[in-house]
Amino acid sequence: MKTQQFLELLAGNQNKSLKFEYSSGKFVGTNYHITEVKHTTIESVDCGAGTDSWKETIIQLWESPDEKDKKEFMSTYKALSILKKVGRIKPFILEAEVKFEYSNKNFNTAQLFVNDYELNDNEFILKLAIEKTDCKAKEACGITENNEVTQEACCAPGSGCC
Structure with missing residues (x-):
């Protein structure tokens, strides 16, 4: 999913809970925070001496141990307001792929791409997946x-x- 599509989906669904499914049936906890947004440029050389370059937006999610009993997920409105503030400081590359960086005690730190999403009356669910090497x-x-x-x-x- 491109950064622009993600921001547009947030803007069009501001009254929903924003949930992240990092593995089948497993969700980032209600106590998550957006702790960092990285605007990255990848410059690579593969094992065949081929070069490539692309941009990514990486949004880091962190579960606060002080809020482990929190009952409600962050709203899409709040997430959008955080990302708008970030965009005023460091403008987004809208055509960059958006990824989410996450870990917990049972899931090693990984950068996850958006494999799919689901919208229903109350929720915007991003279904994340690990990209294999x-x-x-x-x-x-x-x-x-x-x-x-x-x-x-x-x-x-x-x-x-x-």
């Missing part, structure tokens, strides 16, 4: 569609990989 230079590294390494194994001298 992958080889971006499969052809140069001799990796087939089934992720099998061919005879010209990755990183062999002269393979074009690494």
Whole structure:
């Protein structure tokens, strides 16, 4: 999901509870806070010497131990007001992918992408997912569609990989 779409969904649904499903059936607690917003530029070189560049908006969620008994989730209105304040200080790149950084005692820190969302009468639920790592230079590294390494194994001298 792009940052612009996320902000538009918040603006169009300001009377709802904002919930984050970080794993199937598991939600960030009602005691979460938006603790940081990162505007990042990724400059990468893959193992086949290919370069790439893109931008991301990373919103960090943190569960306050002092509010563990809190009953209600943050409203979309409050989240939007926080993000508007951030945008006045550091403008958003609206076409950047939005991700959420989160962890708890049973879930290691991860940057999660928006896999889907659900809107109902009272809730805006973002369904988050972990993006698996992958080889971006499969052809140069001799990796087939089934992720099998061919005879010209990755990183062999002269393979074009690494």
